[in-house]
Amino acid sequence: MNNLLVAQSGGPTAAINATLAGILQGVRASGKIDIVYGARNGIEGAIKGQLIDLNETVSDTRAMDALTYTPSSALGTCRYKMKDWRADEAPYKKIIETFYKYGIRYFIYIGGNDSMDTVDKLDQYCRINGHDFIIMGAPKTIDNDLNLTDHSPGFGSAAKYIATTISELAADIGAFDLPAVTVVEIMGRNAGWLAASAALSRINGGAGADLIYLCERPLDPGKFLSDVREKLSRKSGILVTVSEGVKNSEGVYVSEHTANGAVDNFGHKYIAGAGRALEQLVRHEIGCKVRSVELNLMQRSAAHIASETDIMESMMLGQKALGCALDGETGRMAAIRRLSDEPYRVEFTSVPVCEVANHEKTVPQEWITPDGTDVTEEMISYLKPLIQGETNIKFKNGIPIQVKLY
Amino acid sequence: MNNLLVAQSGGPTAAINATLAGILQGVRASGKIDIVYGARNGIEGAIKGQLIDLNETVSDTRAMDALTYTPSSALGTCRYKMKDWRADEAPYKKIIETFYKYGIRYFIYIGGNDSMDTVDKLDQYCRINGHDFIIMGAPKTIDNDLNLTDHSPGFGSAAKYIATTISELAADIGAFDLPAVTVVEIMGRNAGWLAASAALSRINGGAGADLIYLCERPLDPGKFLSDVREKLSRKSGILVTVSEGVKNSEGVYVSEHTANGAVDNFGHKYIAGAGRALEQLVRHEIGCKVRSVELNLMQRSAAHIASETDIMESMMLGQKALGCALDGETGRMAAIRRLSDEPYRVEFTSVPVCEVANHEKTVPQEWITPDGTDVTEEMISYLKPLIQGETNIKFKNGIPIQVKLY
Numbered sequence: 007m008n009n010l011l012v013a014q015s016g017g018p019t020a021a022i023n024a025t026l027a028g029i030l031q032g033v034r035a036s037g038k039i040d041i042v043y044g045a046r047n048g049i050e051g052a053i054k055g056q057l058i059d060l061n062e063t064v065s066d067t068r069a070m071d072a073l074t075y076t077p078s079s080a081l082g083t084c085r086y087k088m089k090d091w092r093a094d095e096a097p098y099k100k101i102i103e104t105f106y107k108y109g110i111r112y113f114i115y116i117g118g119n120d121s122m123d124t125v126d127k128l129d130q131y132c133r134i135n136g137h138d139f140i141i142m143g144a145p146k147t148i149d150n151d152l153n154l155t156d157h158s159p160g161f162g163s164a165a166k167y168i169a170t171t172i173s174e175l176a177a178d179i180g181a182f183d184l185p186a187v188t189v190v191e192i193m194g195r196n197a198g199w200l201a202a203s204a205a206l207s208r209i210n211g212g213a214g215a216d217l218i219y220l221c222e223r224p225l226d227p228g229k230f231l232s233d234v235r236e237k238l239s240r241k242s243g244i245l246v247t248v249s250e251g252v253k254n255s256e257g258v259y260v261s262e263h264t265a266n267g268a269v270d271n272f273g274h275k276y277i278a279g280a281g282r283a284l285e286q287l288v289r290h291e292i293g294c295k296v297r298s299v300e301l302n303l304m305q306r307s308a309a310h311i312a313s314e315t316d317i318m319e320s321m322m323l324g325q326k327a328l329g330c331a332l333d334g335e336t337g338r339m340a341a342i343r344r345l346s347d348e349p350y351r352v353e354f355t356s357v358p359v360c361e362v363a364n365h366e367k368t369v370p371q372e373w374i375t376p377d378g379t380d381v382t383e384e385m386i387s388y389l390k391p392l393i394q395g396e397t398n399i400k401f402k403n404g405i406p407i408q409v410k411l412y
Numbered sequence: 413m414n415n416l417l418v419a420q421s422g423g424p425t426a427a428i429n430a431t432l433a434g435i436l437q438g439v440r441a442s443g444k445i446d447i448v449y450g451a452r453n454g455i456e457g458a459i460k461g462q463l464i465d466l467n468e469t470v471s472d473t474r475a476m477d478a479l480t481y482t483p484s485s486a487l488g489t490c491r492y493k494m495k496d497w498r499a500d501e502a503p504y505k506k507i508i509e510t511f512y513k514y515g516i517r518y519f520i521y522i523g524g525n526d527s528m529d530t531v532d533k534l535d536q537y538c539r540i541n542g543h544d545f546i547i548m549g550a551p552k553t554i555d556n557d558l559n560l561t562d563h564s565p566g567f568g569s570a571a572k573y574i575a576t577t578i579s580e581l582a583a584d585i586g587a588f589d590l591p592a593v594t595v596v597e598i599m600g601r602n603a604g605w606l607a608a609s610a611a612l613s614r615i616n617g618g619a620g621a622d623l624i625y626l627c628e629r630p631l632d633p634g635k636f637l638s639d640v641r642e643k644l645s646r647k648s649g650i651l652v653t654v655s656e657g658v659k660n661s662e663g664v665y666v667s668e669h670t671a672n673g674a675v676d677n678f679g680h681k682y683i684a685g686a687g688r689a690l691e692q693l694v695r696h697e698i699g700c701k702v703r704s705v706e707l708n709l710m711q712r713s714a715a716h717i718a719s720e721t722d723i724m725e726s727m728m729l730g731q732k733a734l735g736c737a738l739d740g741e742t743g744r745m746a747a748i749r750r751l752s753d754e755p756y757r758v759e760f761t762s763v764p765v766c767e768v769a770n771h772e773k774t775v776p777q778e779w780i781t782p783d784g785t786d787v788t789e790e791m792i793s794y795l796k797p798l799i800q801g802e803t804n805i806k807f808k809n810g811i812p813i814q815v816k817l818y
Contacts (some may be wrong), residue, residue: 014587018583018584018587046589047587047588047589050589076583077580077583077584078580078583078584078586078587079587080587082587082588082589083587083588084588084589085588166810166811169810169811170716170811170812171710171714173811173812173814174483174484174710174713174714174715174716174812175709175710175713177424177482177483177484177713177814177816178424178483178484178709178712178713179709180484180816181420181424181453181484181485181488181489182453182488182489182490182491183452183453183456183488183490188709206809206810206811207811209809209810209811210808210809210811210813210814212814212816213816297708297709299706299708299709299710300705300706300708302703302705302706303581303584303585303594303703303705304577304580304581304705304710306584307580307581307583307584308577308580309580310576310580310716310717311716311717313810390809390810393809393810393811394809394810395810396807401802402616403612403615403616403796403799403800404572404575404612404615404719404796404799404800404801405572405575405576405579405612405613405615405616405799406576406579406580407616408579408583408616408618410583410586410618410619
């Protein structure tokens with residue numbers, strides 16, 4: 007049997023199902039796969055043997071189209087961390103068992119940093135133990151922190167949501183003739199790409215983010231307050247955007263509360279509240295009207311305002327990952343190489359997954375303005391192509407059509 | 413001179429500029445107005461004599477189209493409370509002075525409850541003092557709490573944003589195979605219409621809000637926890653929506669913190685945190701993963717997902733308010749009368765503004781299910797037509813085009 011298993015992992019995005027749709031389209035075009043299976047809830051489904059036959063579930067172009075534009079992971083997702091097989095071989099054995107049982111030859115894992123770590127470990131395990139399986143990665147993360155790819159599927163759609171939303175919030179805030187500060191907290195634990203995309207709110211010359219603080223640059227509370235006061239002296243309603251993971255010069259998170267000190271399965275600290283902390287600071291030190299807004303889960307799930315560029319590239323990366331797998335590549339991740347900003351041109355390639363796993367691509371310091379309150383023209387040139395185009399998402403009864411695969 | 417003054421007031425919406433555009437279109441069609449002025453920042457602009465000549469600023473159809481789809485109040489807004497003229501006549505005199513100075517014969521005020529109070533007082537003042545001005549209201553409020561109109565401009569777009577967003581959040585939350593509760597706080601101080609529209613997230617049979625609590629029904633913490641536990645026993649990720657103004661059986665707001673006891677100009681208490689309070693309750697009493705999400709300003713400013721039905725009706729109400737004014741009606745508000753749900757048919761009419769001002773239309777108890785965790789089919793039939801259709805909003809450089817009039 008020449009079967010393919012696909013799984014999705016980590017935080018959902020508006021584009022991860024487009025990558026799955028791209029793989030399914032590639033399968034049909036190639037004619038080289040007998041059955042495509044989806045694993046439920048990422049690698050956990052492969053461990054537990056919970057597979058879905060995707061040949062039957064997405065059988066026509068309308069269903070394929072609906073899948074492409076459905077946010078979140080239609081196969082379900084997980085945050086499962088594979089330990090080194092020398093420490094715990096059991097899950098590896100179960101995955102291999104599932105592979106043999108279902109005649110799987112190819113496995114494509116769609117995910118971010120941690121998922122690429124799984125791809126890397128599983129590939130190494132197969133090579134060392136003489137299992138002739140092909141293990142490929144397809145990138146996904148709204149954080150845009152994946153190494154060796156110009157940008158990551160899901161990021162462009164999140165950036166378009168953020169740019170659009172910040173421009174709408176700026177219109178709202180600007181309508182009042184009262185001194186007021188609105189602090190918008192944007193996702194990004196260690197990488198400020200998403201917060202940077204708030205700068206695109208001003209791309210047509212209208213109002214947008216007045217101050218942008220990325221987590222790559224320490225935030226000094228005194229400097230922050232003087233930045234805000236200076237802006238308030240020139241306009242009434244000002245809009246501040248900040249990465250959730252912003253830290254002060256001592257390396258301590260600006261967010262005062264790290265909810266119960268909770269840590270996720272990958273050892274990441276659970277952070278919430280940079281926006282709220284800065285809101286409190288403005289309230290106590292400046293005393294004007296102030297509120298904080300969290301873009302929260304909306305920024306990763308707002309498929310209704312997805313970037314057409316992002317969706318198309320996400321599909322292409324699915325097809326690329328499949329193509330590489332069929333060509334016998336293993337332990338690699340499909341990736342985007344940018345050829346030019348204007349006109350925007352990219353090519354699809356593959357990169358060694360071991361150089362992606364456990365690396366984080368953060369914003370270069372030179373793309374942040376010297377005063378640390380905005381991004382440079384280079385950053386705008388990088389970001390702008392990624393939010394271009396609106397999708398052909400279909401509505402029914404006033405809301406977007408979604409599909410679920412299980 | 414036969415001039416018209418228009419102003420916008422209160423909280424911005426995604427449809428208030430459509431009403432302004434409707435008025436401007438009506439002006440051209442009628443040929444009965446010499447100059448249309450806009451007052452900056454609502455009635456404050458009329459008091460201060462800060463007017464904008466709108467004949468020049470919105471001169472072609474493209475600009476008119478952009479105005480229609482621009483969120484927030486393009487003329488600026490205010491939360492200015494007119495005192496009774498017997499207590500403070502000065503602002504009334506200044507408004508009348510502005511009217512004479514600019515040759516204003518007609519004044520249309522686009523706003524909600526409090527703005528209709530201004531229309532009512534100003535109309536009475538003119539009548540009593542023998543000023544022959546025409547004072548009309550055009551409705552606007554995402555809260556949908558205006559009396560004597562089937563629904564209010566801005567509400568349908570907010571409801572479409574909420575229904576869409578909740579369906580997207582449900583997709584996100586449903587992808588994880590872990591017990592988790594997400595509490596979404598939706599605007600609505602005394603009226604639960606917006607929170608009710610979360611029920612439309614399930615209109616196509618997909619996942620959506622699992623529990624819906626409106627501010628019209630007291631929320632008992634013990635009952636709430638047992639509702640959540642019951643849902644959690646049947647599915648892993650559950651989504652709760654709640655009106656910001658929900659109270660317990662003693663009439664005390666569920667939100668633990670009423671930010672500094674702040675009160676706005678109309679004496680409304682500033683409320684924040686019903687969602688956060690319920691999040692804390694679940695964390696302490698159930699102990700599973702829990703988060704709260706506030707739809708915050710996004711729900712009133714998300715023009716990119718506005719309801720075409722809402723935008724069209726908002727334009728028509730602007731035209732209706734103008735038509736009534738030209739017919740000599742004064743002290744009245746343009747309104748919508750529903751003729752049928754399916755097919756959806758309405759007619760535009762006018763109602764006495766004194767019966768709108770300072771009234772609040774809340775959700776009927778019989779449209780809430782007996783257990784208080786959902787809405788009935790009657791509510792769905794009422795809400796469904798209001799979110800139908802997507803607008804023809806134009807994008808440039810990846811974000812929606814906006815206009816600003818000053």
